[in-house]
Amino acid sequence: MKAVCWHGAEDVRVETVPDPTILNPRDAILKVTSTTICGSDLHIYDGFIPTMEPGDILGHEFMGEIVEVGAEVKRLKKGDRTVVSSIIGCGHCWHCNQQQWSLCDNSNPNSWMLEKIYGHGTAGIFGYSHAFGGYAGSFAEYIRIPFADYTATAVPKGIPDEKLLPVSDAFPTGYMGADLCHIQPGDIVAVWGCGPVGQFAMLSAYLLGAERVIGIDRFPERLQLARDFAKAETLNYEEVDVLEALKEMTGGRGPDACIDAVGMEAHGQGPEGLYDKAKQAIRLETDRPHVLRQMILACRKGGTLSIMGVYGGFVDKMPMGAAMNKGLTFRMGQMFGPKYIPKLVEHVLNGDVDPSVVLTHRLPLTEAKQGFEMFKHKQDQCIKVMFQPD
Amino acid sequence: MSQSIKVEKTVTIDKPAAELYSFWRQFENLPRFTRHLKDVRVISDNRSHWVITGPLDGTVEWDAEIVDDRPNELIAWKSVPGADVDNAGSVQFKAAPGNRGTEVKVVTVYNPPGGVIGNMLAKLFGESPEQQIGDDLARFKMLMEAGEIATNDGQPSGHSHSKD
Numbered sequence: 001m002k003a004v005c006w007h008g009a010e011d012v013r014v015e016t017v018p019d020p021t022i023l024n025p026r027d028a029i030l031k032v033t034s035t036t037i038c039g040s041d042l043h044i045y046d047g048f049i050p051t052m053e054p055g056d057i058l059g060h061e062f063m064g065e066i067v068e069v070g071a072e073v074k075r076l077k078k079g080d081r082t083v084v085s086s087i088i089g090c091g092h093c094w095h096c097n098q099q100q101w102s103l104c105d106n107s108n109p110n111s112w113m114l115e116k117i118y119g120h121g122t123a124g125i126f127g128y129s130h131a132f133g134g135y136a137g138s139f140a141e142y143i144r145i146p147f148a149d150y151t152a153t154a155v156p157k158g159i160p161d162e163k164l165l166p167v168s169d170a171f172p173t174g175y176m177g178a179d180l181c182h183i184q185p186g187d188i189v190a191v192w193g194c195g196p197v198g199q200f201a202m203l204s205a206y207l208l209g210a211e212r213v214i215g216i217d218r219f220p221e222r223l224q225l226a227r228d229f230a231k232a233e234t235l236n237y238e239e240v241d242v243l244e245a246l247k248e249m250t251g252g253r254g255p256d257a258c259i260d261a262v263g264m265e266a267h268g269q270g271p272e273g274l275y276d277k278a279k280q281a282i283r284l285e286t287d288r289p290h291v292l293r294q295m296i297l298a299c300r301k302g303g304t305l306s307i308m309g310v311y312g313g314f315v316d317k318m319p320m321g322a323a324m325n326k327g328l329t330f331r332m333g334q335m336f337g338p339k340y341i342p343k344l345v346e347h348v349l350n351g352d353v354d355p356s357v358v359l360t361h362r363l364p365l366t367e368a369k370q371g372f373e374m375f376k377h378k379q380d381q382c383i384k385v386m387f388q389p390d
Numbered sequence: 391m392s393q394s395i396k397v398e399k400t401v402t403i404d405k406p407a408a409e410l411y412s413f414w415r416q417f418e419n420l421p422r423f424t425r426h427l428k429d430v431r432v433i434s435d436n437r438s439h440w441v442i443t444g445p446l447d448g449t450v451e452w453d454a455e456i457v458d459d460r461p462n463e464l465i466a467w468k469s470v471p472g473a474d475v476d477n478a479g480s481v482q483f484k485a486a487p488g489n490r491g492t493e494v495k496v497v498t499v500y501n502p503p504g505g506v507i508g509n510m511l512a513k514l515f516g517e518s519p520e521q522q523i524g525d526d527l528a529r530f531k532m533l534m535e536a537g538e539i540a541t542n543d544g545q546p547s548g549h550s551h552s553k554d
Contacts, residue, residue, distance in 0.1 A: 005548030017546040024538040055549035072537065090536035094404045094490060106536040111528060112521065121528075124540065136545045144545060147536070 002389065003057045004139035004368040009047030012058065014366050020136060020144040025072035028148035030084065034161040035062035035138040036359065036386045037375050038086070038169055039195055040310045043264060044129070045372050048286070049312060051113060051130040060086035060126035061169035062138035063161060066152070075149040082152035083345065084145060085337025086169040088124040088135065091150035102334035107146060108133040117313070122334070139368060141389045153341045156349070162356035163348055165386060166196060171355050172340040174200025174261065175207075177308040179340075180331035181257035183208045190214045190246060190255035190298065191232070192291045194222035196358040196384050197308060198261035202230035203353060205259070214249060216242060218267070221381040229357050237269070246298045254300035263309030266290040275317070286313030296323045307332035358384045365389045396499045397519045401527040404491035405534050407483035411462045413534065414481055423529035423539065425522065426514050437470075444510035450474045475511065476501045494530070496523055 003017045020029055038061050043049050063083045066076050076082065088108075089101035096104050104123035108114070111121025113131040124146070127137020136143060145151050155164055174197045181189060189205040191198050194217035202213045215226035216235045223234040235245050246255060268276050268290030279285035295305050296319050305328055323330070347353045360383045363371045371385040403410060413419055417430040417438045428443040436456040443449055452473030458466035458480070466480035477500035484493045498519075502508050515522055532539045 001546070003546065003548065007548075013548070015548040017548050020546050021544065023541055023544050026536070026538055053547075053549065055547040057547060090532070090540075092404070092535045092537070093531075094402075097404070106532040107540055109540040109542055112525060133540070134542045136542070136547060140546075146540065 001141035002365060003136075003141070004059065004365060005054075006044060006052055006056045006058050007054045010045060010372075012045065012369055012372060014368055015055075017057070017140070020140075020142050022068060022070045023144065024146065025070040026147050026149065027070040028066050028073055028076055028145045028152065029068040030062075030064040030082065030143050030145050030152065031067045032062050032064040032138050032141060032143055032389050033081075034064070034165045034386055034388055035059050035365075036165055036170075036384055037061075037371060039197065039263065040128070042372075042376055043310060043312070045376065046265065048264065048280075049129050051110075053130060053134075056127070056129075056134070057136040057138075057140050058127045059137035059139035060128055061165065062126075062143070063155075063165055063168055064143075066148070067142070069148065073148050076152060076154060080152075080154045081157050082154050083164050083167050083341060084126075084138075084143075084152045085150075085172070085341055086126055086128075087334055087337040088126065088133065088146050088151050089338060090147050091338075096150070099336055099339040100333075101150075101336040101338050110134055125334070139365060139387060141365075150338050153338070153345060155345055159349065160356070161388075162359050162386070163354060164345065166200065166355035166358060166384075167341055167344045167348060169335070169337075170196040170358065170384070171200045171204075171344050171353075172337055173197045173308050173335040174202075175204040175340050175344060176333070176335045177201040177259040177261060177306045178204035178208050178210075180306040180333075181205065181208075181259065181304050183210050183257065185209060186211045187256040188212045188214065188250050189257045189259065190216065190295075191259045191261055192216045192295060193261035193263075193309060194219070194226045194234070195261065198222075198259075199225060199230050199358055200355070201259045201261050201308065202226060202232045205257075206231065207347070207352070214246065214255065219378060219381075222383065225357065225383065242294060243298055250300070254298055254303065256300050257304040257306060258295040258299045260291050260295060260305070260307045260309040262291045264288060264311050266309070272317075279316070285316055287311045287315045289315035289318065293317070293319055296326075296328065299326065299328055301326045302328070304329045304331060308335070310334075359386045361385045363387055394499055394501045395519060396497065397523050398495065398497045399520060399523045399527055400493055400495040401524075401531050402486050402491050402493050403531045403534050407462045407485060407492045410492055410494060410534060411465070411483050415459075415465055423533050424526045425529075438467075440469075442514070444514050448506070448510050450507055450510065452477070474507050475503055494527065496527060498523065 089104040090106035093105040107124040124133025264287035276288035468478040
């Protein structure tokens with residue numbers, strides 16, 4: 001089959017590789033009908049994610065049709081159309097039972113790698129480095145789905161892929177970002193980053209009862225989408241002082257909750273931005289935490305920071321004094337896929353949400369390299385690139 | 391005389407002690423989740439024969455006898471005289487608080503011999519026998535909770551194309 005393999009920073013190649021096979025009784029094989037680049041794939045593309053090996057197949061946001069099931073797959077059958085969670089959970093460990101799917105104890109065969117850097121291993125993720133399990137990704141014609149009964153959710157036929165594809169990863173990630181805010185009546189939620197995850201976080205904040213939502217970015221088309229799709233108010237951080245503007249918009253209180261939908265390659269400004277960029281370039285700091293710092297200062301006293309933007313390693317110059325003395329709550333994590341996916345599928349089927357609006361560009365899988373370049377540099381006002389293997 | 395090496399490792403498994411105990415008590419099950427233990431053959435109620443494989447198909451073998459057996463709580467075993475390597479081990483099952491399952495603690499002690507067998511064991515267990523026992527226990531947990539051991543052996547990649 002054809003697959004998109006990583007060979008180093010900014011080096012992805014379409015190659016012919018063997019088809020996947022069932023390796024464990026709870027596996028299924030999926031024919032990928034649609035898959036899309038996630039912002040976190042750019043961290044891999046840019047070479048910031050360790051334990052990648054040349055030849056690894058990328059991709060973790062996808063859907064398709066089940067073509068084969070292992071002996072212990074009970075709920076799914078050949079022919080089922082499914083949306084697949086980017087995060088892999090066994091469904092039987094204590095964490096999965098608590099619905100904390102990304103903390104699964106049993107889905108990461110290379111758990112020991114994470115134990116060394118994080119203290120404990122966490123769940124496997126498709127196409128996201130060997131430390132996260134080394135699972136082959138979805139930028140391929142076929143993919144093996146471990147623990148398929150939980151990792152994949154059956155969806156009806158007759159609704160286009162575009163409307164369901166973001167339910168694999170971007171939508172539940174944004175939804176969890178809002179869910180972690182414990183939104184109360186009257187709450188104002190600010191979201192840093194108006195990419196796909198940020199769009200879904202803003203929209204989800206309203207679904208969960210926010211009074212007002214404010215989106216922060218610098219790209220006009222993304223801010224426009226935040227206004228049109230998520231019905232958010234917007235701030236362009238290149239045009240205004242974000243801290244001042246947020247205070248003015250919230251009666252001086254600051255947003256009740258702040259969501260980070262940006263992550264480790266945040267675009268900082270001024271000397272602070274240069275400092276992080278330089279330190280990250282020579283690997284003295286793995287992540288650029290500009291957004292985190294700003295959220296701590298912006299957030300209402302006693303408010304909540306919800307951190308979804310992916311971080312991998314270390315950050316420095318964190319204003320912990322501000323966080324501590326303002327009594328902030330930090331909540332974060334990789335998304336708990338199967339906890340949210342069925343509910344979000346319902347929202348799509350009911351017509352509450354049309355996630356397809358974030359998918360601005362479609363390419364065949366063979367043009368993956370162009371897709372990455374277009375997405376990375378936001379060419380042609382690109383927000384999200386969808387690949388179709390056929 | 392070399393010094394004996396003792397390794398202790400604990401994992402919490404979300405299953406009742408009775409289920410974990412009875413799986414472990416059938417020593418033939420152990421090679422299903424241990425990396426180096428190739429075969430355990432039960433000879434009698436409290437005696438079994440254990441085989442470890444090493445590099446170049448070398449093997450280390452011994453007979454072990456059960457020295458303590460408390461159903462659903464503890465199993466302890468010890469190699470009998472004449473073993474390739476003198477060793478002893480135990481596994482203990484203790485309820486974790488608040489319905490968090492069972493804490494499973496493994497203790498192994500062995501006296502590394504010299505010569506060929508000593509070299510082989512050193513290669514097998516490297517500098518971190520704790521890591522090896524920990525990985526074995528992680529696989530035991532996967533098998534008990536998830537019913538299978540997570541793997542990627544045999545999946546596709548473009549690795550074979552990466553050298554051109």
